[in-house]
Amino acid sequence: MIDQNHQDMLRELVGENNFKGANALALLDPGKNAQSLDAGVAVMPETVEQVSSVLSFCNEHSIPVVSQGGRTSLAGAANTVDGQLILMTNRLNKMIEVDADAAVIKLDAGVTLQAAQEAAAEHGLSLGINIPSRGTATVGGMVGTNAGGLEAFRYGVMRNRVLGLEAVLPNGDVISDMKVVSKANEGYDVKQLFIGSEGTLGVVTKVVIKLDPADVIGETALVACPTTEDGVFLLRAAREFFKSDLLFFEGMWSNYATLGAKEANFAAINQLAETDPALYLVVETSAKAAPIEDFLAEMFEAEKIVDALIAKNESERRMIWHIREDSFVIERNFPPGFPFDVSVPINHLVDYANAVEKELAELDESIVLIMLGHLMDGNLHLSIKSHSDISQHQAAVKKIVNRNLMEIGGSFSAEHGIGTEKRATRQKLLPQANLNLMQLLKDTLDPKGIMNPGKVL
Ligand SMILES: Cc1cc2nc3c(=O)[nH]c(=O)nc-3n(C[C@H](O)[C@H](O)[C@H](O)COP(=O)(O)OP(=O)(O)OC[C@H]3O[C@@H](n4cnc5c(N)ncnc54)[C@H](O)[C@@H]3O)c2cc1C
Known part of the structure; x- marks a missing residue:
């Protein structure tokens, strides 16, 4: 103490x-x-x-x-x-200032994402960043982790949304760069150092985030695909069909979706489940989009989907989203296992998912692989669980999941950050010169190593 x-x-x-x-x-x-x-x-x-x-x-x-x-x-x-x-940072929460003309929002770091979203929505604007923990996660924390989430495939991750920030260095110096414009080439972009650094270089105190016109939601569908390959086919097809009117495209492999639906008493999924799909998709479009039914009919004709449920009302829509977002259903139903958050290039996604599933089953048949994710980004959240003790498999499981991700241009660490969980993997998988440069930055900005020691590096 x-x-x-x-x-x-x-x-x-x-x-x-x-x-x-x-x-x-x-x-x-x-x-x-x-x-x-x-x-x-x-x-x-x-x-x-x-x-x-x-x-x-x-x-x-x-x-x-x-x-x-x-x-x-x-x-x-x-x-x-x-x-x-x-x-x-919860008391650094006073400033929530929307400038509708400039389409920016200035925020104290302790403001929650939801409070920021609500303020922007009053002006018909949106932060273009949306994560299920919105009610609790703060914008400072989201800068810290370079949060991604549900809209990243359209608007980018936090790094792409932040125009300016204010941060305090370990020696107390205040770095002020509260830009409200996109174009400002003034030498090294120091604000980017703090984004994704997980509190290891300083404390972010204020943030400026770019806003975009808010989307008006049109239709939401829960779509059942026979195979992962069909889901990936739909990914491209949906992008081409709806273009910028495709708002969300999320993936839930079958065991996750049915577990969530069972807990939430969502009987409407039963008809879809009878077709034994490998993958469910949550597809949401804007009010300007062509009817979702037309797209689904085309996909049904092409035998890429087996069934689909278009939300009839807001409560059905909310239920679909509840199942997608309440990922703690996994923790409630299984003992602790091994969680992963990886980025897979789309053209490798099918091979990746199939290989991981096969090799985990070969490793130990009691292993249950549960997957969901922001499919349009190739961002998969994998939970490797079992009702038996699988602790002895930790190294083998890591090897299977991380496999050749770096070689194919993906990542072992997509959007949740390194924290304490992925330090060893980072040390192993990143090139030594990259590790050295990061250490040099850390030592320069925080020579006594007081900021969040034991994390990231
Ligand atoms: C149900 C659920 C769903 C989630 N979904 C997503 C998702 O879709 N996408 C996604 O990216 N993440 C997701 N997350 C993870 C998490 O919400 C994000 O990482 C979020 O950005 C963390 O914000 P926080 O305020 O809770 O930060 P904390 O958890 O408090 O801190 C996270 C890190 O940021 C640092 N930090 C916090 N505040 C500051 C500050 N002001 N200055 C400098 N460093 C700071 C901390 O030291 C720590 O290293 C989810 C989490 C949950 C529980």
């Missing part, structure tokens, strides 16, 4: 109300990772000046600092241990 003297000084820097010790922290929700509050000491600065004074104090006294937004990291990036200081 940070010694009492230092705790008292930190309390003074942020004020009594913005300081929390172990007892107060015990009342908070640790979020996705039980270890996120283990440090037992937290500050909740309200201004960039407070962030700056906390960081320079911690730098001087070599106190490690872990920034936390919504604690929804799926890679253990916000975990803490005894002796560290948690810097919570």
